[in-house]
Amino acid sequence: MKRFIVEREIPEVGQRSISEMREIAGRSNDALAQLAPRVQWQESFIAADKTFCVYLAEDEEAIHEHSRISGIPLVRITEIRKLSDPTMGPRKR
DSSP states (O other): OEEEEEEEEOTTGGGOOHHHHHHHHHHHHHHHHHHTTSEEEEEEEEOSSEEEEEEEESSHHHHHHHHHHHTOOOSEEEEOOOOOOGGGSOOOO
16 A cells, blocks of 8 residues: 545635534545545644645545545645654754
């Protein structure tokens, strides 16, 4: 499975209530159940009008299919090639 960042534009998503967010997540989970094991949702980062979601998927087409089934629009899919964190850099003493 490859790892992807999926950018979505959802107006005022950062101001939505917990029940509205649950409804969106429920639509996503229903689509994921139909597509399993081709695509998995790991987590999402929510901004004012966008979400940035981390998915594991066979390919980009599986993510496009998830979007079509769930009705949750997507703007961009970017494959994650490598990971980095602060421990990779030299430590100053």
